[in-house]
Amino acid sequence: xxxxxxxxxxxxxxxxxxxxxxxxxxxxxxxSGLVRIYDxxxxxxxxxxxxxxxYLTVASADLFGVSRTYSVRAGCAIELVHxxxxxxxxxxxxxxxxxxxxxxxxxxxxxxxxAILAGDGLLTEAxxxxxxxxxxxxxxxxxxxxxxxxxxAGASGMVGGQMMDIxxxxxxxxxxxxxxxxxxxxxxxxxxxxxxxxxxxxxNEDHIMAVDTFAARLGxxxxxxxxxxxxxxxxxxxxxxxxxxxxxxxxxxxxxxGEAGAHKKAAQLICEAKDxxxxxxxxxxxxxxxxxFILRRQA
Amino acid sequence: xxxxxxxxxxxxxxxxxxxxxxxxxxxxxxxSGLVRIYDxxxxxxxxxxxxxxxYLTVASADLFGVSRTYSVRAGCAIELVHxxxxxxxxxxxxxxxxxxxxxxxxxxxxxxxxAILAGDGLLTEAxxxxxxxxxxxxxxxxxxxxxxxxxxAGASGMVGGQMMDIxxxxxxxxxxxxxxxxxxxxxxxxxxxxxxxxxxxxxNEDHIMAVDTFAARLGxxxxxxxxxxxxxxxxxxxxxxxxxxxxxxxxxxxxxxGEAGAHKKAAQLICEAKDxxxxxxxxxxxxxxxxxFILRRQA
Numbered sequence: 001x002x003x004x005x006x007x008x009x010x011x012x013x014x015x016x017x018x019x020x021x022x023x024x025x026x027x028x029x030x031x032s033g034l035v036r037i038y039d040x041x042x043x044x045x046x047x048x049x050x051x052x053x054x055y056l057t058v059a060s061a062d063l064f065g066v067s068r069t070y071s072v073r074a075g076c077a078i079e080l081v082h083x084x085x086x087x088x089x090x091x092x093x094x095x096x097x098x099x100x101x102x103x104x105x106x107x108x109x110x111x112x113x114x115a116i117l118a119g120d121g122l123l124t125e126a127x128x129x130x131x132x133x134x135x136x137x138x139x140x141x142x143x144x145x146x147x148x149x150x151x152x153a154g155a156s157g158m159v160g161g162q163m164m165d166i167x168x169x170x171x172x173x174x175x176x177x178x179x180x181x182x183x184x185x186x187x188x189x190x191x192x193x194x195x196x197x198x199x200x201x202x203x204n205e206d207h208i209m210a211v212d213t214f215a216a217r218l219g220x221x222x223x224x225x226x227x228x229x230x231x232x233x234x235x236x237x238x239x240x241x242x243x244x245x246x247x248x249x250x251x252x253x254x255x256x257x258g259e260a261g262a263h264k265k266a267a268q269l270i271c272e273a274k275d276x277x278x279x280x281x282x283x284x285x286x287x288x289x290x291x292x293f294i295l296r297r298q299a
Numbered sequence: 300x301x302x303x304x305x306x307x308x309x310x311x312x313x314x315x316x317x318x319x320x321x322x323x324x325x326x327x328x329x330x331s332g333l334v335r336i337y338d339x340x341x342x343x344x345x346x347x348x349x350x351x352x353x354y355l356t357v358a359s360a361d362l363f364g365v366s367r368t369y370s371v372r373a374g375c376a377i378e379l380v381h382x383x384x385x386x387x388x389x390x391x392x393x394x395x396x397x398x399x400x401x402x403x404x405x406x407x408x409x410x411x412x413x414a415i416l417a418g419d420g421l422l423t424e425a426x427x428x429x430x431x432x433x434x435x436x437x438x439x440x441x442x443x444x445x446x447x448x449x450x451x452a453g454a455s456g457m458v459g460g461q462m463m464d465i466x467x468x469x470x471x472x473x474x475x476x477x478x479x480x481x482x483x484x485x486x487x488x489x490x491x492x493x494x495x496x497x498x499x500x501x502x503n504e505d506h507i508m509a510v511d512t513f514a515a516r517l518g519x520x521x522x523x524x525x526x527x528x529x530x531x532x533x534x535x536x537x538x539x540x541x542x543x544x545x546x547x548x549x550x551x552x553x554x555x556x557g558e559a560g561a562h563k564k565a566a567q568l569i570c571e572a573k574d575x576x577x578x579x580x581x582x583x584x585x586x587x588x589x590x591x592f593i594l595r596r597q598a
Contacts, residue, residue: 113393151427166416
C-alpha cells in the first residue's frame with residue numbers, strides 16, 4: 001500500500017494551498033527585512049512533510065461532518081506550530097541539526113537569528129489563523145481552538161517537552177519519563193489536532209474524548225516508530241540524519257524496550273487507537289488507515 | 300515629578316500580581332524540565348520593568364469605563380509578548396546582550412536553548428490568556444484581541460521589525476527606513492496596547508483610532524528617547540549597556556537628527572499624542588502623564 005492509498009490527495013492539496021496563502025503577506029512588501037522573514041517562514045513551512053497533524057484534524061472533523069473550509073484552516077494553524085517547533089528544535093543551541101526533510105535547516109539556509117524569528121512568526125501566525133472568522137463562524141468555537149492550541153503548544157505541553165528532552169540528553173531515564181516527555185513534546189500537538197475536529201463540530205465530551213485517546217495512542221506509536229527508524233532507517237529515506245539519538249545519548253523507546261519490544265508496543269497502541277473509533281457511526285476508514293500506516297512507515 | 304506621581308501604584312500591583320499568577324503552572328510539577336522552563340519564564344517576566352504596555356491598556360480601557368479585571372488581563376498578555384521579544388532579541392544570535400534591567404539576560408542566567416524555549420512559552424501563554432473567558436465575557440471581543448495581538452506581534456509587525464533591525468546593522472539607512480523599522484519593532488505593540496482598551500469596550504472606530512494614533516506618536520517618541528538614553532544615559536540608570544547602537548552601527552534617530560533635533564522631534568510627537576485625547580470626555584490625565592513622562596525619562 002502506497003501513501004496515495006492512505007492520504008486523500010485532495011485534502012493534502014487543500015492543506016498545501018492554504019499554507020501557501022496564509023504565508024503570503026497581505027500587502028506588497030519591499031523592505032528587505034520583511035522580504036527575508038516571509039521567505040524564511042515559507043522556506044520551512046512549504047518544504048513538504050507528511051502534513052500528519054492537519055490531515056488528522058480534517059479526518060477527525062469529517063467524522064462529525066464539519067465543512068472542510070473550517071477544518072483545513074484549523075489544521076493548518078497546527079501545522080504552522082509544528083513547523084515553528086522544528087525550526088527552533090533544529091537550532092545549534094538545541095538539537096543542532098543541519099538537515100530536515102532532505103533540505104538544509106532554516107539556520108543553515110539563512111542564519112540563527114532569521115531561524116529564531118521565522119519560528120516566532122509562524123507560531124504567532126497560527127493564532128491569527130484560528131482567531132479569524134474564516135476558521136469558524138462562532139467566536140466561542142474559535143476561542144476554544146486558541147485556548148486548546150496554546151495549552152498543547154506551551155510550557156505545559158510541547159515547549160515543556162522540548163525542555164525535558166534537552167535535559168534528558170545528559171541523564172539516564174526510565175520508561176515513564178520517556179513517555180511523559182514524548183506525551184508533551186509530540187503527543188500534545190497530535191492530540192489537539194484530532195480534538196480540533198470535535199471542537200469545530202461542537203461535539204459532545206464523549207466523542208471528543210474518543211478522538212483524543214485515539215490520537216494519544218497514535219502519537220505514542222508514531223514516536224516509537226520514529227525511534228525505530230532512527231536505528232534502522234537510512235538518511236535517504238528519512239530525509240534527516242539517523243543514529244542521532246544514540247549519538248546524543250537521548251533515551252529512546254528502543255533503548256528501553258529493545259527493537260522487538262518497541263515494535264510490539266507500537267502495534268498494541270495502534271490496536272488501542274482503532275478501538276476508540278467504535279463509538280462513531282460515520283466513516284472511520286480515513287483515520288484507521290492513518291493508524292495502520294504509522295506502524296509500517298519508512299520515513 | 301517621580302514615577303510614583305505618573306504611574307498609579309494600585310494598577311502596577313495588579314499587573315505584577317497577575318503576571319505572577321499567569322506564570323504559575325496549574326498543576327504541581329516535578330519533572331526537572333518543566334520546573335526549569337517555568338523558572339526561566341518567571342525569571343524574565345517577573346524581573347521588573349516599567350510595565351508600560353499593560354499600563355497603557357489599563358489607562359486606555361479606563362477611558363471607556365472597562366472593568367480592570369479585564370483590562371489588566373489583556374494588558375498582561377501584551378506584557379508577556381514584550382518579555383518574550385526581549386529574551387529572543389538579547390540572544391547571542393541577535394543583539395547579544397548580557398544585561399537587561401540590571402540583571403543577567405535569560406541566556407546568561409540559563410543557556411541559549413532555555414532562553415529560546417522560555418520566549419516561545421511566554422508568547423504562547425499570551426494567547427492562552429486572551430482566549431480565556433476571564434479576559435472578557437464576549438468571545439467575539441476575545442477573538443478580536445487575539446487577532447490584533449497576533450497582527451502586531453507577527454511577521455508584519457514586531458517580528459518583521461526585529462528582522463529589519465538585524466539587517467540594518469550592516470547598512471546605512473534613511474530616516475523613513477528607521478521610522479518604518481521602529482513602527483514595526485516597537486510601535487505595533489504599543490499601539491495595540493492602547494487599542495485593547497477600545498476593543499474591550501467595543502468602542503466606536505473613531506475612539507479606537509484616537510487611542511491608536513496617541514500610541515503611535517507616543518511609541519515613536521519613546522524610541523527616540525531610547526536612542527537619546529543610549530547616547531547620554533548611564534548603565535546604572537538604564538540597567539543595560541549603553542553605547543551599543545553605535546557599536547553595532549545601528550542607525551538611530553540621534554544619528555539622523557542630531558541630539559537637539561531628536562529632542563525636538565520627541566517633544567513634537569508627544570504634543571501630537573496629547574491632541575488625540577481631545578475627543579474623550581472622561582479623565583485623560585493618566586494617559587497625558589505617561590506621555591509627558593516619556594519625554595523626561597531617565598531609564
